[in-house]
Amino acid sequence: MKHNLLFYLFLTILVVSCKDDVQPKPKAMLRLDYPMANYAESAIDCPYTFDKNTFSNIKENTDCSLVLDYPMMKGSIYLTYKAVNGNLDTLLVDAQKLSYEHVRKADNIIDQPFVNPEDGVYGMFYEVSGNAASQSQFYVTDSTEHFVTGSLYFYAKPNYDSILPAAMYLQNDIRRIMESLRWKK
Numbered sequence: 001m002k003h004n005l006l007f008y009l010f011l012t013i014l015v016v017s018c019k020d021d022v023q024p025k026p027k028a029m030l031r032l033d034y035p036m037a038n039y040a041e042s043a044i045d046c047p048y049t050f051d052k053n054t055f056s057n058i059k060e061n062t063d064c065s066l067v068l069d070y071p072m073m074k075g076s077i078y079l080t081y082k083a084v085n086g087n088l089d090t091l092l093v094d095a096q097k098l099s100y101e102h103v104r105k106a107d108n109i110i111d112q113p114f115v116n117p118e119d120g121v122y123g124m125f126y127e128v129s130g131n132a133a134s135q136s137q138f139y140v141t142d143s144t145e146h147f148v149t150g151s152l153y154f155y156a157k158p159n160y161d162s163i164l165p166a167a168m169y170l171q172n173d174i175r176r177i178m179e180s181l182r183w184k185k
Contacts, residue, residue: 034073034169039176046081047146051180053173068173073166075154077174082147091147095139098149099126106130107160114140114178121181127171131158135167136174142183150174 039051046064056077059067064081082091100109107130114123123140136152152170154163 034165037169037173037176039180041180047083047184048081048148049182049184050177052177056173070166070170073154073170074156075152075163075166075170077150077152077170077177079148079150079177082149084141084143084145084147088141088143088147091141092139095137095147095149096124098151099124099128099137106132114138116179119182121178121183123178125175125178129160131160133158135160135163136171138174138178140178140181146183148181150177 035055038054040054042050042052042058044058044060044064044066046060046066048064052058052068053070055072056068056070059069066079068077068079070076084091099111106128108128110127110129112125112127114121114125116122120142121140122143123138126137128135128137134151134153135158137150139147139149141147152167152174154166156163160167
């Protein structure tokens with residue numbers, strides 16, 4: 001009986017252990033390919049216009065605030081328009097305060113001034129690195145009548161390493177918005 005038990009135990013171990021050798025998986029990186037950006041002038045009924053990526057969808061509100069939705073990247077650029085009525089200082093402080101509220105979660109915030117005197121567009125672009133809720137923010141104004149702020153948000157919990165390729169792609173779109181923004185007369 002003892003020999004039968006040892007035989008069956010040996011046979012079970014032999015059958016269970018006869019598998020293919022374990023091979024380690026090769027190291028790889030996630031590859032996210034986004035289409036080449038194509039821009040067209042936005043067709044909006046607002047006091048400003050800009051070039052938008054044709055891969056984005058515009059959701060327009062009655063107060064000229066917009067959402068540029070990027071469904072394939074699960075992100076959006078939110079644009080807010082405000083008329084300047086002697087309150088430029090307040091609008092500037094609010095825009096800067098909103099950008100620096102991300103300091104708690106951000107690793108770094110780089111501010112880059114934007115000046116286009118030919119078209120009367122002045123502003124600031126904020127690039128946020130780290131696990132902050134918004135990866136980019138900006139504002140532009142003509143200093144007398146118009147003020148536009150913008151923020152980039154993703155539909156996911158912020159994980160900077162995971163969203164970095166999409167954030168970089170959309171930051172280029174934000175820069176294009178700032179560079180192409182024109183005030184309507």
